[in-house]
Amino acid sequence: MSTLDGKSALVTGGSRGIGAAIATRLAAEGANVALTYTSAPDKAASVATAIEGLGRKSLAIQADSADPAAVATAVDQAAEALGGLDILVNNAGIFPTGTIEEITVEDIDRTFAIHVRAVFVATQAAVRHMGEGGRVLTIGSNLAERVPWPGLSLYSASKSALLGLNRGLARDLGPRGIAAVLLQPGSTDTDMNPVDGDHSDAQRALSAFGEYMKAGDIAATVAHLAGDAGRFLTGSAVTIDSGTNA
Numbered sequence: 001m002s003t004l005d006g007k008s009a010l011v012t013g014g015s016r017g018i019g020a021a022i023a024t025r026l027a028a029e030g031a032n033v034a035l036t037y038t039s040a041p042d043k044a045a046s047v048a049t050a051i052e053g054l055g056r057k058s059l060a061i062q063a064d065s066a067d068p069a070a071v072a073t074a075v076d077q078a079a080e081a082l083g084g085l086d087i088l089v090n091n092a093g094i095f096p097t098g099t100i101e102e103i104t105v106e107d108i109d110r111t112f113a114i115h116v117r118a119v120f121v122a123t124q125a126a127v128r129h130m131g132e133g134g135r136v137l138t139i140g141s142n143l144a145e146r147v148p149w150p151g152l153s154l155y156s157a158s159k160s161a162l163l164g165l166n167r168g169l170a171r172d173l174g175p176r177g178i179a180a181v182l183l184q185p186g187s188t189d190t191d192m193n194p195v196d197g198d199h200s201d202a203q204r205a206l207s208a209f210g211e212y213m214k215a216g217d218i219a220a221t222v223a224h225l226a227g228d229a230g231r232f233l234t235g236s237a238v239t240i241d242s243g244t245n246a
């Protein structure tokens with residue numbers, strides 16, 4: 001028996017990168033897994049097919065995290081298709097950059113809509129379907145706690161907001177036996193932050209291990225926290241960044 005046998009999960013932004021790795025890892029541990037995406041239907045479909053290939057149920061739902069109604073509907077659709085919801089992974093994200101002089105009001109609104117408002121809305125919708133033992137696992141960033149270069153104020157501000165939100169969720173959901181954890185990855189090889197990108201040497205230089213992580217490394221921690229081992233971890237931020245912020 002696998003650790004997540006019979007559980008149901010929804011991963012936002014599950015078509016690529018860290019979200020795709022989380023979705024397939026949760027399925028490998030026994031969960032049925034729905035995922036959302038916005039612009040890559042083919043990639044989302046192939047993640048869902050891979051999950052079905054593991055013998056689990058899956059569903060790819062197009063839902064722009066910037067649209068709160070679409071997010072809430074996606075959660076309900078996932079719960080209906082999978083017969084409930086035990087695990088929500090708030091992962092969908094973007095990487096806006098620009099100095100304080102360059103950032104526009106539109107950038108600010110869109111970033112906070114995707115990184116913060118969507119987490120509120122998805123969690124509100126998900127916990128209506130969740131019982132005792134449920135998990136709300138949110139992907140933040142190690143840049144919430146340390147900002148080593150210019151141009152990151154908007155991204156970092158939006159990920160820092162998740163620290164307060166996650167603590168509040170722990171208090172609101174604790175009486176129902178639902179745990180909330182914020183995972184704060186560091187440099188991870190994905191389309192958002194490729195290992196051979198323009199800024200990758202600078203990121204490697206800050207890492208205690210001197211290397212990027214792979215999406216599967218983050219997914220392994222998420223799967224661990226989604227299982228019994230995560231039962232009493234709530235309100236905490238887990239920074240998994242190869243020692244970059246050490």
Ligand code: NDP
Pocket residue numbers: 012013014015016017018019020036037038039040041043063064065066091092093094114139140141142184185186187188189190191192193
């Ligand atoms: P990718 O760009 O590789 O993948 C992003 C995923 O999010 C895709 O599935 C994409 O869907 C989805 N997505 C983006 N915007 C939206 C939206 N508006 N609505 C719904 N889905 C959306 O990024 P990563 O895998 O690297 O990042 C995943 C998370 O990890 C993000 O929250 C990011 O901030 C965080 N993170 C990443 C780090 C890194 O070094 N890679 C480090 C620290 C944190 P689609 O394919 O349809 O576009």
